[in-house]
Amino acid sequence: xxxxxxxxxxxxxxxxxxxxxxxxxxxxxxxxxxxxxxxxxxxxxxxxxxxxxxxxxxxxxxxxxxxxxxxxxxxxxxxxxxxxxxxxxxxxxxxxxxxxxxxxxxxxxxxxxxxxxxxxxxxxxxxxxxxxxxxxxxxxxxxxxxxxxxxxxxxxxxxxxxxxxxxxxxxxxxxxxxxxxxxxxxxxxxxxxxxxxxxxxxxxxxxxxxxxxxxxxxxxxxxxxxxxxxxxxxxxxxxxxxxxxxxxxxxxxxxxxxxxxxxxxxxxxxxxxxxxxxxxxxxxxxxxxxxxxxxxxxxxxxxxxxxxxxxxxxxxxxxxxxxx
Amino acid sequence: xxxxxxxxxxxxxxxxxxxxxxxxxxxxxxxxxxxxxxxxxxxxxxxxxxxxxxxxxxxxxxxxxxxxxxxxxxxxxxxxxxxxxxxxxxxxxxxxxxxxxxxxxxxxxxxxxxxxxxxxxxxxxxxxxxxxxxxxxxxxxxxxxxxxxxxxxxxxxxxxxxxxxxxxxxxxxxxxxxxxxxxxxxxxxxxxxxxxxxxxxxxxxxxxxxxxxxxxxxxxxxxxxxxxxxxxxxxxxxxxxxxxxxxxxxxxxxxxxxxxxxxxxxxxxxxxxxxxxxxxxxxxxxxxxxxxxxx
Numbered sequence: 001x002x003x004x005x006x007x008x009x010x011x012x013x014x015x016x017x018x019x020x021x022x023x024x025x026x027x028x029x030x031x032x033x034x035x036x037x038x039x040x041x042x043x044x045x046x047x048x049x050x051x052x053x054x055x056x057x058x059x060x061x062x063x064x065x066x067x068x069x070x071x072x073x074x075x076x077x078x079x080x081x082x083x084x085x086x087x088x089x090x091x092x093x094x095x096x097x098x099x100x101x102x103x104x105x106x107x108x109x110x111x112x113x114x115x116x117x118x119x120x121x122x123x124x125x126x127x128x129x130x131x132x133x134x135x136x137x138x139x140x141x142x143x144x145x146x147x148x149x150x151x152x153x154x155x156x157x158x159x160x161x162x163x164x165x166x167x168x169x170x171x172x173x174x175x176x177x178x179x180x181x182x183x184x185x186x187x188x189x190x191x192x193x194x195x196x197x198x199x200x201x202x203x204x205x206x207x208x209x210x211x212x213x214x215x216x217x218x219x220x221x222x223x224x225x226x227x228x229x230x231x232x233x234x235x236x237x238x239x240x241x242x243x244x245x246x247x248x249x250x251x252x253x254x255x256x257x258x259x260x261x262x263x264x265x266x267x268x269x270x271x272x273x274x275x276x277x278x279x280x281x282x283x284x285x286x287x288x289x290x291x292x293x294x295x296x297x298x299x300x301x302x303x304x305x306x307x308x309x310x311x312x313x314x315x316x317x318x319x320x321x322x323x324x
Numbered sequence: 325x326x327x328x329x330x331x332x333x334x335x336x337x338x339x340x341x342x343x344x345x346x347x348x349x350x351x352x353x354x355x356x357x358x359x360x361x362x363x364x365x366x367x368x369x370x371x372x373x374x375x376x377x378x379x380x381x382x383x384x385x386x387x388x389x390x391x392x393x394x395x396x397x398x399x400x401x402x403x404x405x406x407x408x409x410x411x412x413x414x415x416x417x418x419x420x421x422x423x424x425x426x427x428x429x430x431x432x433x434x435x436x437x438x439x440x441x442x443x444x445x446x447x448x449x450x451x452x453x454x455x456x457x458x459x460x461x462x463x464x465x466x467x468x469x470x471x472x473x474x475x476x477x478x479x480x481x482x483x484x485x486x487x488x489x490x491x492x493x494x495x496x497x498x499x500x501x502x503x504x505x506x507x508x509x510x511x512x513x514x515x516x517x518x519x520x521x522x523x524x525x526x527x528x529x530x531x532x533x534x535x536x537x538x539x540x541x542x543x544x545x546x547x548x549x550x551x552x553x554x555x556x557x558x559x560x561x562x563x564x565x566x567x568x569x570x571x572x573x574x575x576x577x578x579x580x581x582x583x584x585x586x587x588x589x590x591x592x593x594x595x596x597x598x599x600x601x602x603x604x605x606x607x608x609x610x611x612x613x614x615x616x617x618x619x
Contacts, residue, residue, distance in 0.1 A: 031426075031430060033505035034426060034429045034431075035423075035431065036506075037419040037420065037505070037509065038420050038424070038431075038435050041416055041439065044416070044471075045438065045477075048452070048456070049442040052451045052452040052454075054451075055447055056451050058451060058454075069454070113342075114342075114346065117339035117342055117343050118339075120335055120336050129347075130343050130344070130346075130347040131609075132601075133350050134350050135605060135608065135609075136351075136598070136601060137350055137353075139530065139601055140597070140598070141534035141536060141594070142534070142536075143553045143556050143557045144357075144590055144594050146560060147590045148353040148357065150560065152353070152373075157372040157583055158372060194346070195350065222331035222332075223332045224331055227335070256537060260557075276449075279450065280541075283453055284540070289450050293448055296451070300446055300448060304444055307444055
C-alpha cells in the first residue's frame with residue numbers, strides 16, 4: 001500500500017508541467033475533451049457542495065424566510081454563545097466524539113480479529129459463505145436495522161423481553177433507559193460494519209509474502225507468535241491509513257443508524273444525541289435554521305481542523321501515509 | 325506433537341467457533357423478522373416476538389397485497405431512480421475517473437482537489453437544505469433525491485484507482501490511430517473496465533435502493549409514492565402511515581395487526597434485494613479492497 005502511494009507521488013511529480021505558462025495553457029487547450037468529460041462532475045460538486053457554502057452565513061444571523069440569508073439581521077456570535085451556554089454544544093461534541101472513538105477502537109479490533117480468524121479457516125466453502133453472511137448487514141438499509149431493533153427491544157412484544165419473561169425475569173423498558181443505549185448503538189454498529197471492515201484487513205493478510213510464514217514455521221513459531229510477529233506488523237500500514245481516514249471523520253456521525261435506533265425519543269438524548277441527529281431534528285421538526293447552521297458550521301470547522309492536525313501528525317511520523 | 329502444531333490447532337478451533345457464532349449473529353435478526361411476519365398477531369401480543377413463528381398466519385401479507393397501490397408505487401419510484409441514477413452516475417463517474425488519471429491532463433490535480441475538498445469541508449445540512457429546497461426549488465421534487473445521489477467523491481476516487489490498472493499503452497495506441505479522447509474512452513477503455521463498472525454501479529445502486537434520508541428531508545409527505553425505504557420508514561415509525569397505506573381495506577385501526585404488519589412490510593421492502601445479494605456480493609469485495617486506498 002505504501003508502495004502504491006509512493007508511486008502515485010512520483011507519477012504526479014512527473015506530470016507537473018515543466019515548461020512555462022504558455023506551454024501549460026497550450027497543453028490545457030489540447031485537453032479540451034478531457035475537460036468536457038469532467039464537466040458534469042464539476043458541475044455536480046459546484047451545485048451541491050460548493051454553492052451551499054455561502055449559506056453558512058446564517059449561523060451569524062437571526063434568519064427569517066422573508067429577508068433571506070443575507071438580508072436577515074446580523075447577530076454576530078450570539079447563536080454560538082447560546083449553544084455553548086445551554087451546554088448543548090458540549091453534550092453533542094462529547095457524544096459524537098465518544099461514539100466515534102468507540103466505533104474506531106472496537107471496530108478495528110473486531111475487524112482485525114475476524115480477518116485473522118477467517119485466514120485460519122481452511123475450508124474454502126465455509127470461508128466464502130461466512131464472509132458473505134457477515135457482509136449482509138452492510139447491504140441492508142438502516143431503516144431495516146431500526147425494524148430489527150424494534151423487534152428485539154420494544155417493551156410490549158420485543159424478543160428480548162419475551163425471552164426475559166420466559167425465564168422468569170421482569171421485562172425491561174429498554175427504550176426509556178438512556179444508560180443502556182451506548183452499548184446497544186455500538187453493538188448495532190459492529191453488527192453492521194464488521195463484515196465490511198474485515199474484508200480490507202483480510203485482503204491485506206492475503207497479500208503478505210508467503211515466505212514470511214514459511215520462515216516462521218521453520219523457526220518453530222507458534223500460532224500466537226505467527227500472529228504477533230508476522231500478521232500484525234504487516235497490517236500496520238493498512239491500520240494507520242484506515243485510522244487516519246476515520247479520525248478525519250470523527251466529528252461526523254453515522255446519522256442513519258442513530259436516527260433509526262433512537263429517533264425522536266427525548267428520554268435517550270443525553271446519551272444518544274449526536275451533532276447530525278440534533279441538526280436533523282431542528283430542521284425537520286422545528287424549522288430552526290439558525291441554530292442548526294451554527295452547529296453544522298462548528299462541526300465542519302472543528303472536523304476540518306482535526307483532519308489537518310491528523311495529517312500533520314502522520315506526516316511527521318511517516319510521510320508516506322499522509323493524505324496530502 | 326510440536327508445540328507450534330498444538331497452538332495451530334487451538335487457533336484454528338477457536339477461529340471456526342468464533343466465525344460460526346458471528347455468522348449466526350449476522351443472520352439471526354433476519355430470521356426474527358421473517359418469523360414475526362408470518363406469526364399470528366394475537367400470539368405476538370401475548371408472547372412477544374421470537375426466533376420461531378408464533379402460530380402461523382399470512383394475514384399481514386394479505387393486508388399488504390389487498391391494497392398494494394402504495395407498495396407498487398414505491399417499487400416503481402425506487403426501481404426507476406435506481407436504474408437511471410446508476411446508469412447516468414456510472415457514465416459520469418467513469419468519464420471523470422478516466423480523465424483524472426490521464427497523466428497528460430494538466431488540470432488533473434486541480435480538479436481532483438476540487439472534488440476531494442468537498443470531503444474535507446462542507447456546508448452543513450441546514451444551508452444545503454435551504455439551497456436545494458428553496459433556491460433550486462426542489463422541495464417535493466424527486467430530482468432533489470435523484471440528483472444528489474448521482475456520485476460521491478469516494479466513488480470517483482475508487483474509479484480513478486480502478487482505471488489506473490488499465491495500461492497506459494491502450495490510450496497511446498488509440499492516439500496513434502487518431503482517435504479523440506472521448507472515443508478512446510468509449511471504445512477502448514470502457515470495455516476493459518467491466519469489473520470496475522460493476523462494482524461502482526453496485527455501490528450507486530445500493531445508495532439509491534436504500535435511500536430514505538434525502539426523501540425524508542426533501543419529499544416528506546409531498547409525494548404520493550415515497551421511495552421504498554422511506555415508505556418502510558413511515559410504516560414503522562408512524563401509526564398513521566400504516567393506516568393510510570392500508571386505506572381502502574375498510575378496517576378500523578384497532579383491527580390492524582400492527583406488529584406483524586410492520587414485519588411483513590419490512591420483508592416485502594427488503595426481500596428482493598436480499599435475494600439478489602448472493603449474486604452481486606463478490607463485486608463489493610473487490611470494490612472495498614481497491615477503495616480502501618484512497619488517493
